[in-house]
Amino acid sequence: MAVASAFASIKSGGIPGLFFLVGLLFTCACRSLRAQQLPGTWEVVLEDARIASMHTAVTRFGTVVLLDRTGIGASRLRLPRSRCRIDPGDSLLPPGGKDCSAHSALLDPSSRRLRPLSVLTDTWCSSGQFLPNGTLLQSGGDLDGLRKLRAFSPCPLAGSCDWLELDSPLLADGRWYATNQILPDGSVVIVGGRAAPSVEFYPPSRPLRNFPFLATAEDAQMDNLYPFVHLLPDGRLFVFANARSILYDVDSGDVVREYPELDGGPRNYPSGGSSTMLPLDPADGYTRAEVVVCGGAQYGVFLHRQTDMPAATTCGRISATDPDGAWAVEEMPFPRVMGDMVMLPTGEVLIINGAQAGSQGYEMGSNPCLNPVLYRPDQPAGLRFMTLTPTTIPRMYHSTANLLPDGRVLVAGSNPHYFYRFAGDFPTELRVEAFSPEYLAADKASLRPVIMAAPERVWYGDEFVMEVEVPLPLVGLMEVNLLSAPFATHSFSQGQRMVKLAVSPAVTVADGGGDGTPYSYRFGCKAPPDGRVAPPGYYMAFVVNQMVPSVAHWVQLVL
Structure with missing residues (x-):
């Protein structure tokens, strides 16, 4: 309309219309140029992984473990018949519940080849952590996976490594939506989960402990799930749930300190914020640890299914080791829920994936956030965020992002539906992408x-x-x-x-x-x-x- 008005003005001899048109065209050209000059590039690593990766981890061989859930019928990735699983409770399988499809795979990003893996129990919304010997410990899930532990000892793609379901020990509490963190002695603490306000350890050398913080942090929409857990350099844990956080002595079981509450709404599942701890530095003797929490949903969004409610726009940053530490709040360029925060080799943080409205949960998000954002912690406040080149593939609920050894960030998953669905809004995504930050540019x-x-x-x-x-x-x-x-x-x-x-x-x-x-x-x-x-x-x-x-x-x- 503005262009048409300008042309009409020029036709009638209106010089102002000419100036307006030139200015308008210049503005459009500048916007186009700025879009082309945004840092970073995207590439599709695999057109069809044949499974959606709800959980993703990079092994010391540079291979990548892709892991979905069972109980959703057959996937598109076939298993040898000798490794089929039986699940009579899965109504989408043939009578008898025989499933000869894979729900996990090993990917080599360099060769872009894939090998199916066999996982037997349900890993839906489970947790994981690498052990000191490089084995991936995987814990909990739903149904037959609720108290299960699994181990994957990685190997090159050409090897025969596969998931091992551990018959013993079993988890003391069922762990669905829990968080794992490796400890200074190489053991793993497993924190929380749905209806599990407790902590336990692997190996189970210490008894199950009640963890009332997660019970008191819970409200009607369960924003205490998948708590953010960071090991501080003094050996204690920073634990964040909903909008509150504590300092927890994992040896004594005591809550040492309660931090100020972070304004801006709930941040944990199902409100879908993210968190990372900034780099530890020898310049201060490794005594200072800062934690950043970004994004999330507004109160009640999940409970009332307000899929179009704008997500949080804020990040909170706190010095968790400072006795007087308080949250400093910053504004992101975009509202974001279900984003992933990936630490880059430079010490900067990539914020990627997710949506600009709604919450976590099946079909609960809308308006995908296609632009990654770079958070530069050493820059002055107000200048820390840089908008990067957008993807064309929405990454909604059940997406992941992981740093690769070559400096790229692997992006996988996105299945905001209870089963695989390849039609309608935000279909199940089987493509795997890689984002290359600006430091990988040819110049x-x-x-x-x-x-x-x-x-x-x-x-x-x-x-x-x-x-x-x-x-x-x-x-x-x-x-x-x-x-x-x-x-x-x-x-x-x-x-x-x-x-x-x-x-x-x-x-x-x-x-x-x-x-x-x-x-x-x-x-x-x-x-x-x-x-x-x-x-x-x-x-x-x-x-x-x-x-x-x-x-x-x-x-x-x-x-």
Whole structure:
């Protein structure tokens, strides 16, 4: 209409109309240019994974475990007949309940190949965590999976590793919508779940404990499910549920402190906010830990099925180790519910996936949030968020996002329906994508380090040497950052952690040249002091040069 009016004005000799038209066209061109210049790129890694991934985890072999739920009939991924499961309670299966389809798979993002895995009990809304030896421990679920533990000892895609259902021990409480966190001694604490305001441990060397905080945090819409649990560098737990948080001594079972309430509505399931702990830094002796909680729904949205109610626009940030820590609230560029927060090798946080209205739950969200956002914690308040290139694929309820060793972020899942449904609004999504942050752009290649030598295993407090090659001479210190491989589900990455290492100045091993010969450097690193700072297990070690990371080298941190 505005363009038509401008042309009419020009036709009648109106100069103002000419100026208006030029300005309008310039504005449209600028908007188009800005859209094209948003940082980051997308690619489809797999056109059809044949299952939707409700839970996703990256193994030390660089393979990715995709895990859905059982009890939804047959998937599109076939199993060998020798590995079929029997589920008479699944009404979508043939009489007798024989299911020869897979509900889990192992993906190699590099070759883009897939191998089916066999899971026997229901993993619907379950929890998980990697153990110190690299085994993925998977806990709980629904129905026959409510008290089950499962283990997956990873291998390369060509191997034969598969899920192992543990007959013993069983969980002391049924765990549906619980959260797992590895502890400094390598054991795992399993926190909460529906109708389970308690904590228990694996191995079960400590008894089941009541956890009244989750009972008191619960309201009519159960916003205490999938609590946000972070291990602080003093060995205690920061636990967030609904809009409240506490400091919990996991050894004594005492609530040491209650933090101020975070304004802005509920944040946990089914309100679908997300959380991460910012990097731990040797500059302050690993004594300071900041937690960020972003997004969520308004009170009553899930209960009253208000699918079009705008989601929360705020992030809260608190120094959980500061005795006087209080929430600082920031505004995101978009409202977001069901978003995932992924720690990047640079120490920045990618906020990705989700919707701009509604809540978690089947068909409870609307208006997909297609633009990822970069949160830059070291920037001044008000300048921390950067809008990134949008995807074309909505990622609604039951989506996941995981950092890969090559620095990309793998995005999978999205099934906001009780069963698989491939028609209508937000159909079940079987495509797997990868988002490449700006640091992987071609114009950053001259800064990208390549790790040439690094240890496979280090002990706490160890000093060790790494060697890298870089196309251009170094300017300043490089960083070495350890990132865990978390278990991503329901908008929270259980066990996600980044620990910066103390690094000595680099020593030149070989000068590069104009013929393309890279520069070679050697430098010393110091491992974290203990398991409170970095629990034992496998980490992706990234070398970062001027905010451009290498491909990760997997290193095992040993007790």
